[in-house]
Amino acid sequence: xxxxxxxxxxxxxxxxxxxxxxxxxxxxxxxxxxxxxxxxxxxxxxxxxxxxxxxxxxxxxxxxxxxxxxxxxxxxxxxxxxxxxxxxxxxxxxxxxxxxxxxxxxxxxxxxxxxxxxxxxxxxxxxxxxxxxxxxxxxxxxxxxxxxxxxxxxxxxxxxxxxxxxxxxxxxxxxxxxxxxxxxxxxxxxxxxxxxxxxxxxxxxxxxxxxxxxxxxxxxxxxxxxxxxxxxxxxxxxxxxxxxxxxxxxxxxxxxxxxxxxxxxxxxxxxxxxxxxxxxxxxxxxxxxxxxxxxxxxxxxxxxxxxxxxxxxxxxxxxxxxxxxxxxxxxxxxxxxxxxxxxxxxxxxxxxxxxxxxxxxxxxxxxxxxxxxxxxxxxxxxxxxxxxxxxxxxxxxxxxxxxxxxxxxxxxxxxxxxxxxxxxxxxxxxxxxxxxxxxxxxxxxxxxxxxxxxxxxxxxxxxxxxxxxxxxxxxxxxxxxxxxxxxxxxxxxxxxxxxxxxxxxxxxxxxxxxxxxxxxxxxxxxxxxxxxxxxxxxxxxxxxxxxxxxxxxxxxxxxxxxxxxxxxxxxxxxxxxxxxxxxxxxxxxxxxxxxxxxxxxxxxxxxxxxxxxxxxxxxxxxxxxxxxxxxxxxxxxxxxxxxxxxxxxxxxxxxxxxxxxxxxxxxxxxxxxxxxxxxxxxxxxxxxxxxxxxxxxxxxxxxxxxxxxxxxxxxxxxxxxxxxxxxxxxxxxxxxxxxxxxxxxxxxxxxxxxxxxxxxxxxxxxxxxxxxxxxxxxxxxxxxxxxxxxxxxxxxxxxxxxxxxxxxxxxxxxxxxxxxxxxxxxxxxxxxxxxxxxxxxxxxxxxxxxxxxxxxxxxxxxxx
Numbered sequence: 001x002x003x004x005x006x007x008x009x010x011x012x013x014x015x016x017x018x019x020x021x022x023x024x025x026x027x028x029x030x031x032x033x034x035x036x037x038x039x040x041x042x043x044x045x046x047x048x049x050x051x052x053x054x055x056x057x058x059x060x061x062x063x064x065x066x067x068x069x070x071x072x073x074x075x076x077x078x079x080x081x082x083x084x085x086x087x088x089x090x091x092x093x094x095x096x097x098x099x100x101x102x103x104x105x106x107x108x109x110x111x112x113x114x115x116x117x118x119x120x121x122x123x124x125x126x127x128x129x130x131x132x133x134x135x136x137x138x139x140x141x142x143x144x145x146x147x148x149x150x151x152x153x154x155x156x157x158x159x160x161x162x163x164x165x166x167x168x169x170x171x172x173x174x175x176x177x178x179x180x181x182x183x184x185x186x187x188x189x190x191x192x193x194x195x196x197x198x199x200x201x202x203x204x205x206x207x208x209x210x211x212x213x214x215x216x217x218x219x220x221x222x223x224x225x226x227x228x229x230x231x232x233x234x235x236x237x238x239x240x241x242x243x244x245x246x247x248x249x250x251x252x253x254x255x256x257x258x259x260x261x262x263x264x265x266x267x268x269x270x271x272x273x274x275x276x277x278x279x280x281x282x283x284x285x286x287x288x289x290x291x292x293x294x295x296x297x298x299x300x301x302x303x304x305x306x307x308x309x310x311x312x313x314x315x316x317x318x319x320x321x322x323x324x325x326x327x328x329x330x331x332x333x334x335x336x337x338x339x340x341x342x343x344x345x346x347x348x349x350x351x352x353x354x355x356x357x358x359x360x361x362x363x364x365x366x367x368x369x370x371x372x373x374x375x376x377x378x379x380x381x382x383x384x385x386x387x388x389x390x391x392x393x394x395x396x397x398x399x400x401x402x403x404x405x406x407x408x409x410x411x412x413x414x415x416x417x418x419x420x421x422x423x424x425x426x427x428x429x430x431x432x433x434x435x436x437x438x439x440x441x442x443x444x445x446x447x448x449x450x451x452x453x454x455x456x457x458x459x460x461x462x463x464x465x466x467x468x469x470x471x472x473x474x475x476x477x478x479x480x481x482x483x484x485x486x487x488x489x490x491x492x493x494x495x496x497x498x499x500x501x502x503x504x505x506x507x508x509x510x511x512x513x514x515x516x517x518x519x520x521x522x523x524x525x526x527x528x529x530x531x532x533x534x535x536x537x538x539x540x541x542x543x544x545x546x547x548x549x550x551x552x553x554x555x556x557x558x559x560x561x562x563x564x565x566x567x568x569x570x571x572x573x574x575x576x577x578x579x580x581x582x583x584x585x586x587x588x589x590x591x592x593x594x595x596x597x598x599x600x601x602x603x604x605x606x607x608x609x610x611x612x613x614x615x616x617x618x619x620x621x622x623x624x625x626x627x628x629x630x631x632x633x634x635x636x637x638x639x640x641x642x643x644x645x646x647x648x649x650x651x652x653x654x655x656x657x658x659x660x661x662x663x664x665x666x667x668x669x670x671x672x673x674x675x676x677x678x679x680x681x682x683x684x685x686x687x688x689x690x691x692x693x694x695x696x697x698x699x700x701x702x703x704x705x706x707x708x709x710x711x712x713x714x715x716x717x718x719x720x721x722x723x724x725x726x727x728x729x730x731x732x733x734x735x736x737x738x739x740x741x742x743x744x745x746x747x748x749x750x751x752x753x754x755x756x757x758x759x760x761x762x763x764x765x766x767x768x769x770x771x772x773x774x775x776x777x778x779x780x781x782x783x784x785x786x787x788x789x790x791x792x793x794x795x796x797x798x799x800x801x802x803x804x805x806x807x808x809x810x811x812x813x814x815x816x817x818x819x820x821x822x823x824x825x826x827x828x829x830x831x832x833x834x835x836x837x838x839x840x841x842x843x844x845x846x847x848x849x850x851x852x853x854x855x856x857x858x859x860x861x862x863x864x
Contacts, residue, residue, distance in 0.1 A: 002205035002298045005098055007056065007154070012196075014054035014063050017089040017157070025091045026123045027153035051093070059195040059346035060090050060158065073345075074626050074636070076546045077562045079189045086161030086192025096121075096152040100144055100204040105235040107208060108138040108154075112198035114347065115162055115178065120155040122147070132178050132197065132347075133378060133425045137210070140202065161192040167375075168404030171445065175415060177399045177422040179342065181375045181624060186566035187632070188345050188625040197348030198380070207292040208234040209300050214286055214432035215471075218272055218306040220330050225270035225306035229288050232259045236292035243289045246304070255290065263288075272329050273305025273434040276363050276391030277653065277682040279329075281305065283388055286432070305388060305434030311475045314525045316612045318498040322482055323475075324526040325614040326393070326437060333393070334680045335614055336607070336651045337369035338362050338621035339529055342376040344636075345624045352382045353838050357638055357814050358622050359386045360837075364818055365644060366651030369393040371480065371528060371617050374443030375401035376624070378426045387435035394435045397480065398422070398463055400442025408447045409459045419459045423466035431471050438475035439467045444486075444504065444529075451483030451502075480504070480528045488530060493521050500524040507531040507619060507631055508569060509598040512576060512664040512762065519605035520659060526615035527606045531631035533567035534595030534643060535588045538847065538855075540635045543809035544626045553587050553628070564627030569594075578764025586767075589851060591629075592642045593766075593800055596821060597663065597755065599633070600646035604657045607650060608676050608719045618647060638814045642802045642821040649753075649820065653683035656693060656742035656751045659721070665729060666761030671697070672726040675740040675753075677712070678719035689715040690745025695725045699733045700769060700797045702825040706731070712742075734758060734765040737797060737823050754823040756799055771853040772798040772824075778846070778858050784836045788819075788846065788858055791829035798824040799851035803832045806847035806857055813839025815846060 015025060052067035054060075061082050064070045073079030100106045110119070114132040118125060126138040144152070165173045166184035174180060184190040212231040218224070229244050233255050240255040244263045251265035271282045287301045308330070311323035326333050343350045343358055362370055370387070372379050374397035387394050398419070400409055409415070430436055441460040445452040454461040460478045467476050485492050485499040493500060500523045509532045510518055535553070536544065549559040554570035561568075573590050574581055581587040599618055606616040619631055626636035633644035649655070660673040675695040679686040689712060696707035710723040736757055742750040758765050773794030779787050792798055801824055805815040819832035836844060846858040 001296070002203050002208055005202040005204070007094065007096070007200040007202060010053060010055050012054040012056050012092050012094045013051035014060065015051050015091050017091055022089045022091050022157045025093065026120050026155050027093070054092055056092070056196045056200055057198050057348045059193055059197065059348040061085050061191070061193070062346050062349050073191060075544060076549060076559055079191060079625075080562075083190050083192065086194060089160055090158040090194055092156040092158065092196060094154055096154050096202065098144060098202055098204065099149055100141070104141075104204050104206050105208060106140040106144050107203045107234070108140050109201050109203060110136045110196070110198075111200070112196075113156065113158065114193055114195055114197045116159045117196070118157045120157070122152050131176055131422065133422055135425070156196055158194045161194060165403055166190070170406040171401065171403045171408055172406055172410045174400070174409065175418075177419055179347065179376050179399055180401055181342065182345055185375060187341070187564065187623055187627055187630050189562060191345040191625065193345070193347050195348035205235065205298055206294070206296045207236045207240065207290055207298050209288065209290055209298045210234050211428075212288060212300050212302075213428040214288075214302050214304060216304050216306050216432060216434065218270070218308045218329070220308050223269050225267040225272075227265045227267070227286055227304060228262070229286070230260070230262045231288075233261065233290050234259065236294060236296065239293040241291050243291065244286065245289070246286045247284050261290075267306070270306050273307045274391060275328055275333055275368050275393050277366070277368060278331060278333060281389060281391030281434075302432045303385065303388060304432045307434050309437050309475070314612055314614050317525055318501070321501045321525060322477065324502060325611065332611065332681050333368055334610065334682065335369050335393070336603075336616050337367035337371070337393070338365070339617055339619045340370040340372050340376075341620055341622065342624045343622065347377065350380075352386075354638070355382050356386050357816065357837055358634060359383070359390055359392060361634055361640065361644070361816065362621055363390040363392055364816065365648040366653070367392065369395060369437075369617070370621070371395040372397055373620075374399060374440065384430060384433040384435060388433055392435055393437045394433070395438040395440060396430070396436060397440035398442050400445060400459075402444030402446065407445055408452060409442070409445060409457060411458050416458050416462045420462050420466055423463055424470065427467060427470040436474065438477065439471070440476070440480055441478045443480060445479040446486060449486060451479055451481055451486055453478045453482075477502075488518070488522060488524060488527060490518050490521060493523055497523040502526040502528055502615075504529040508533055509572060509594050511572070513662040515598055516601060516660060516662050519602045520661065522605060522609065522613070524606070524613055527613065528615055528617045529619045530602055531619035532595045532598040532602070532643065533569050533629055533631050534641055535591040536626070536628050536630070537635050537637070537639050537641060537804055538585075538588065538849075539639060539805060539809055540626055540637045541584070541588070541628060543637070545628060550584055553584060560628055564629035567627065567631055568629040576763050577767060578762050580764055580767030589849070592802065593851070596642040596646040596800070599643045600650045603647050603650040604655075605659070607655075607678070608657060608659065610678065610680065610719055637805070637809055639804050640817055642800060645802075645819065645821040648818075649822075652751070654679045654685050654716075654750055656740045656753050657719070658738050658740055658753050658755050660738065660755065660757070663756070664758050664760060664762055665732070666759060668729055670726050670728050671732055671757060671759070672724065673738045674721050674724040676719050676721050677716050677742055679716045685744065685750065686717050687715045688744070689713060691750070692743050693722050694741045695723045696739045696741075697725060697727050697732065698737050698739050698825070700735045700737070701795055702797060702827065705733070705736065729759060732759050734760060735769060737825075754825075756823060766799060767852070769799065769852050770796050772796050772850055774798065774801070774848070774850055774853070774856070776848055776856060776858055778860050780860055783841070786834040786836070786860065788832040788834060789829060790824070790832070790848065792824045792826050795826050797826060798853070801830070802849040803834070803858070804847050804849065806845040807843055811840065811843065813837055815839065815844070
């Protein structure tokens with residue numbers, strides 16, 4: 001068997017190098033040919049202390065922060081103090097104590113370095129690794145045999161970060177497919193990334209598996225699954241055999257003379273893998289064993305799933321439109337979900353618990369798919385394993401993105417060849433993941449304002465061809481949006497409503513009238529990036545912004561400019577709330593309400609056009625860098641904002657939804673709204689008839705001003721309007737609420753939707769509402785799960801309530817909160833479910849936020 005010695009962890013050391021001074025630190029003889037004093041300096045430097053502790057996987061910037069050589073980039077403007085790090089080479093070194101048995105092959109394997117590196121062993125150069133997506137294997141058999149029992153030195157010399165265009169630049173200047181976000185983006189200041197960002201190990205054995213790839217299929221007619229495995233064998237491969245085992249079935253094949261193999265296994269009646277919300281995401285162990293003629297073995301296991309996936313054109317799509325609808329295992333799947341940016345700007349510091357928390361938040365929101373944005377990573381095995389287990393579908397873009405000045409990639413043969421090499425490095429190892437359903441060429445690539453396709457971009461044509469060859473049957477889109485019109489804008493919609501196939505934007509709240517007008521006018525088939533900005537949660541804001549810099553919260557504050565200037569809409573918040581936002585807390589409260597109601601309305605407007613509009617993907621789930629203002633709905637600490645919970649309702653399989661042309665009705669003769677219902681293919685109520693919908697207008701005390709009721713005689717399925725209500729302006733109080741209630745045929749409430757409105761031109765009256773009286777009780781359902789019961793015991797509707805983690809920002813783990821955040825009328829209650837993930841049991845506490853009401857700390861009061 002192969003014995004793997006994992007070289008990960010804290011056993012590494014780090015030091016900087018300028019120019020070629022890295023050559024002084026290779027644990028070999030220091031030789032300098034220059035006829036000046038460099039030779040003496042080299043000998044002295046090589047003997048001088050100056051190594052700092054380092055980790056692998058990791059990031060140089062994080063190692064330097066832990067060594068107190070740079071401040072935290074996640075505090076104030078601290079990231080600026082680390083921007084110099086990328087200009088240096090960095091030398092990483094560790095000891096290796098391995099004595100392989102005689103005759104066995106010792107292979108040193110790197111899963112990823114960034115941006116590139118030269119690898120040395122005992123002062124001898126082993127080779128290069130060029131780019132974050134390329135794996136490398138080096139044969140150490142002879143080197144270890146030459147000095148048996150010795151302590152060896154492994155040295156990695158990381159390159160300086162090469163030039164990479166930031167967001168407002170030119171895409172054609174990008175000379176490699178790698179994350180550009182860390183060069184400076186709207187939600188991330190320059191954070192140059194270097195490091196051995198994935199695992200390093202030494203594999204020792206007489207026979208080895210190399211480049212193992214697996215692919216699965218499912219025939220719906222017969223229920224038969226297939227697994228195909230291919231790769232190569234190193235070492236004792238003469239007369240070797242391979243054995244593939246899945247779910248008790250086996251298939252064998254001989255290793256070819258060139259060391260490669262190909263084996264296929266058929267599995268009748270295999271249990272399929274289903275996306276989240278549609279069934280069980282069933283996974284199976286697929287084990288490939290190579291057995292040499294002398295009986296020695298090497299073995300690797302992949303977790304695989306069996307499913308069919310077919311892309312098809314949307315119902316009613318204009319001629320020439322691409323396929324944006326997905327059928328999995330014969331069932332249409334609503335493609336609601338999130339845009340995904342890297343879980344941290346320090347890519348090497350992203351660990352599996354953080355990924356699982358954030359992806360768990362995506363799945364808990366009702367999302368079915370995540371789009372892995374092209375400004376970031378081709379995601380890691382940890383990411384894909386988590387998505388497989390959760391049932392989350394993945395749209396993976398290659399690492400290419402738009403720029404503010406020019407957004408078409410380079411066209412020269414060298415760049416195209418590089419793109420092909422990257423595709424060959426990343427596509428095959430991800431083929432076995434059932435979650436992966438779509439490849440994309442990159443984010444927002446366009447030429448002269450028109451989204452690019454393969455006919456106008458050699459690199460997109462090359463990537464498409466590589467995907468088709470390496471991963472046949474998987475979906476492909478050249479870019480997102482794929483057009484033909486780029487923007488979701490009112491002028492573009494009016495000019496060419498049938499040109500809105502796959503569109504992006506806007507990413508800002510449009511105001512209490514224009515926001516609703518725009519999103520109700522949509523005609524797109526796929527709305528694959530759009531958002532609404534909002535302030536950070538209290539816990540992140542206080543950890544991020546030094547006390548003396550917390551006010552003002554607008555762009556006049558230089559710290560605010562550093563921490564999310566693009567998404568700072570303080571001016572709009574002030575205008576919408578009539579100047580009632582006079583403190584950080586009232587600003588946050590107002591900003592959160594705007595973000596939550598605005599983003600949820602945009603999502604529901606798209607969903608009301610289903611199935612013609614099949615993809616609805618807000619920007620963005622989480623942020624890679626902590627900001628004071630951002631479009632993310634989960635902050636950098638992992639806490640959800642109110643917008644997360646509002647969109648979770650919009651993603652629900654069965655909904656009563658409100659369509660209304662504005663949220664502030666000043667200057668109008670009447671107020672009006674329309675209630676819609678749907679039960680998408682995930683819902684057990686789809687196709688059921690009977691029941692009622694009531695649409696009411698109620699005042700802030702919960703009293704009904706007007707209402708109308710309708711019976712649901714027609715089966716509920718795709719979205720449709722069922723009842724509308726018009727009320728004269730003069731009969732409506734300054735603050736009121738739309739309330740739509742859907743009950744099934746047995747009278748059981750299926751869903752209730754409430755939205756706030758005012759009869760003025762803004763939301764200033766909300767600031768005059770009195771504080772609410774809330775009764776709060778937290779009980780433990782299990783050691784890791786709390787139920788928090790909130791009841792409005794006063795006489796005024798709570799415009800919003802929101803529950804967050806109240807612990808210190810540097811405490812481990814997360815409080816994953818699920819529950820509604822919208823209006824809570826007098827006499828009504830709601831329950832939040834809180835799951836503590838990787839969090840110490842001691843000190844757990846939550847903070848309840850409610851409109852115009854002081855925050856309350858919530859601790860456990862009752863146990864089972």
